[in-house]
Amino acid sequence: MLFLFRFKPCMIVHNLSIALVVVLFLALAAEFTNGVTDAANAIATVISTRVLSPTRAVIMAGTLNLVGVLVTGTAVATTIGTGIVKPEVIGLHTIAAALLTIIIWSWVAWRFGIPTSETHEMVAGLAGAGLATAGTSVLLWDGWRKVLLGLGISTVAGFALGFIVMLSIYWLFRRATYSKVRSAFGRLQIVSAAFMAFSHGSNDGQKFMGIFTMALYIGGILPSFFVPWWVVILCGAVMAIGTATGGWRIIKTMGFGITRLDPVQGFAAETSASIAILVASSFGIPLSTTHSISATIMGVGSTRRLSAVKWGTTRSIFMTWIITFPVCFVIGYVLTLITKPIMT
Numbered sequence: 086m087l088f089l090f091r092f093k094p095c096m097i098v099h100n101l102s103i104a105l106v107v108v109l110f111l112a113l114a115a116e117f118t119n120g121v122t123d124a125a126n127a128i129a130t131v132i133s134t135r136v137l138s139p140t141r142a143v144i145m146a147g148t149l150n151l152v153g154v155l156v157t158g159t160a161v162a163t164t165i166g167t168g169i170v171k172p173e174v175i176g177l178h179t180i181a182a183a184l185l186t187i188i189i190w191s192w193v194a195w196r197f198g199i200p201t202s203e204t205h206e207m208v209a210g211l212a213g214a215g216l217a218t219a220g221t222s223v224l225l226w227d228g229w230r231k232v233l234l235g236l237g238i239s240t241v242a243g244f245a246l247g248f249i250v251m252l253s254i255y256w257l258f259r260r261a262t263y264s265k266v267r268s269a270f271g272r273l274q275i276v277s278a279a280f281m282a283f284s285h286g287s288n289d290g291q292k293f294m295g296i297f298t299m300a301l302y303i304g305g306i307l308p309s310f311f312v313p314w315w316v317v318i319l320c321g322a323v324m325a326i327g328t329a330t331g332g333w334r335i336i337k338t339m340g341f342g343i344t345r346l347d348p349v350q351g352f353a354a355e356t357s358a359s360i361a362i363l364v365a366s367s368f369g370i371p372l373s374t375t376h377s378i379s380a381t382i383m384g385v386g387s388t389r390r391l392s393a394v395k396w397g398t399t400r401s402i403f404m405t406w407i408i409t410f411p412v413c414f415v416i417g418y419v420l421t422l423i424t425k426p427i428m429t
Contacts, residue, residue, distance in 0.1 A: 120327020153286020165295030168228025213417030235372030247384025
């Protein structure tokens with residue numbers, strides 16, 4: 086972790102350009118948007134089961150998102166910053182276009198209460214912006230391989246984990262009365278919600294650290310790609326503030342719109358999603374926390390019966406996931422053509 090202390094924020098003042106200031110502001114705006122629209126996933130189930138009040142849940146999520154960012158390293162940040170597109174052949178206008186893509190698409194989806202993936206917005210926006218800047222050679226397969234692996238972990242593995250964990254709980258507590266199980270898991274769900282918020286910070290918080298650091302590198306502030314300690318704190322704090330400001334539309338969809346949850350099922354969904362996210366984070370794999378918790382909720386709900394899952398809402402969520410890649414790719418491409426003459 087010593088590399089985090091190789092760079093001090095005061096060193097940035099002498100080399101700031103207007104373009105770099107704009108991009109860094111956009112990176113923080115996108116991080117804030119992630120807190121509002123995506124971090125709400127971490128507390129949707131604990132609110133829907135009425136284990137915690139919205140205010141307490143939001144405070145807990147904001148705090149543990151920050152902790153997750155601070156203590157889990159920078160492997161995901163490095164994948165985003167150096168593994169999706171070649172940073173040495175793009176410009177600040179490329180990053181600006183990708184960040185604007187995230188902000189625009191996230192708020193459109195939030196307006197309709199549909200959870201979307203900032204991860205896929207980011208990589209698709211970067212790909213479209215990079216292609217508009219330097220052609221197909223800008224794309225790096227190693228990073229994309231991790232993104233595709235993350236897609237499988239978040240959806241297929243997430244659904245399977247939710248299903249298996251819920252069945253295991255049913256079997257372990259098959260002789261206990263429902264009232265005792267509900268009471269016990271009401272307390273345990275606070276732990277699982279905290280675990281989910283922490284794991285969200287470990288993955289999603291790092292992504293914006295990566296793109297923020299990429300901007301510092303391309304802007305000539307950093308001699309090489311490494312994540313300074315103050316970037317970790319700044320991005321983590323901004324995401325925590327975003328989490329604390331709302332996300333209620335997403336909470337309603339995730340907590341009530343997919344399936345009916347009680348504390349036992351909420352615990353199973355949050356624990357399963359957290360495991361998937363932390364495993365991915367440890368290998369530097371950027372994955373969608375939205376996909377993870379959505380898939381585990383579906384897996385948990387399916388243990389009762391398939392009809393227990395509200396497939397109409399689920400279909401809307403899946404459709405949003407499917408169109409995110411092509412739409413954000415196009416937005417990133419078009420915005421690059423607009424930002425290039427302004428910022429270069």
